Amino acid sequence: MIKFIITLILIFNINMAFANKLYIYGWFSSIPDRIINKFTKETGIKVFMSSYENNETMYAKLMLLGKQPSYDIVFPSTYFIKKMAKNNMLEELDKSKIPNFKNINKDVLNLDFDPKNKFSIPYVMWFTGIMYNPKFVDKKIDSWNYLFDPKYKKKVLLLDDVREVFHIALNLLGYDANTVDEKEIKNAYEKLKSVLTNISLFAAESTKQYYLSEDIVIGMSWNGDAYEAMLEDENLKFIYPKEGAIFSMDNFVILKNAKNKENAYQFINFICRTDIAKEIIEEIGLSIPNLAAKNLLDSKFKNNKAIFPSPEVIDKSIIHNDLGESIRLYIKYWNMLKVED
DSSP: OHHHHHHHHHHHHHHHHHTTEEEEEEETTSSOHHHHHHHHHHHOOEEEEEEESSHHHHHHHHHHHTTSOOOSEEOOBHHHHHHHHHTTOBOOOOGGGOGGGGGBOGGGSSOTTSGGGSSOEEEEEEEEEEEEOTTTOOSOOOSGGGGGOGGGTTOEEEESOHHHHHHHHHHHTTOOTTOOOHHHHHHHHHHHHTTGGGEEEEESSOOHHHHHTTSOSEEEEEHHHHHHHHHHOTTOEEEOOTTOOEEEEEEEEEBTTOSOHHHHHHHHHHHTSHHHHHHHHHHHOOBOOBHHHHTTSOHHHHTOTTTSOOHHHHHHOEEOOOOGGGHHHHHHHHHHHHHHO
16 A cells, blocks of 8 residues: 555656646757747746757657657657657647647648648748858859859858758759769768868857858858848848758657647647747747738838748758668768768
8 A cells, every 4th residue: 555655646746747847849049938938927837948959869869768758849840750750759639729720821731741730730941041241252142052162261151960961962963852872972972072171160050150250251051040140240141042942841749758748739829829920030030831920020021031932942942851761871971071071
């Protein structure tokens, strides 16, 4: 009987530890603190936010944690949804608990990585393009090829993202950005090796400080970072390359082993709310595919091409697929590239 009572007390304490709380594992600075505080004030649910630098780190950590309760909500990008769903890591969503789902742009629903959005709710669209400083770059930039120009020695920034960096080389070589052909991946590696003398750093988080400090004069940038940088220095320029931008989308998912699923539904519905999505766009310039929120924006946001690219740019943008075991080929050559850097 004593053992039984102790067991009940332990179970009660574990449940109390998770009650009225929400554990989120997401991208650095992906949701403003003010918005999270507003959610807590409205609901009484305290949010604990942890961040990761890339999808690979997030996935590896969750795999290591296994079935034990850890986080409730995660923000994986595109092809990682399919990967996580395949491994039975994701909760199948009950859309009736997310009435604000109706605000999401239908153009970004039912994509290949999650048909019918069984597991994911779109949060923010990312478009990777080129940022440059006209003070040091005297040409009209319109192509990924400019990152390989020897005049920018030690002045180029690449993202610390294997798929995005290899995407550029594969694209310029005329290959599919989702190729699993080792010969093509190796050729892309060789092309990237040729730009190593240009690279100043591989950036894992926000890129804007490097452009603002003028340590970097040209390189890759996410559109959200570019928007923030240009607010601080209006001379900076951001363009989408003629070969096509890199398109990705971060999505809300609820983990299968989440302890606070009802709180997670409340949070996702809160972020999809028109006024909240509008506030996030205005504060940090994220490209949130919430049509109801976009309609309320001032024209300076609504017509800003860094935040909301033109339909032509979107149509030409390329999304990454899940490569399965073939991702090891990319990681193999990525590690070789980073060692040589």
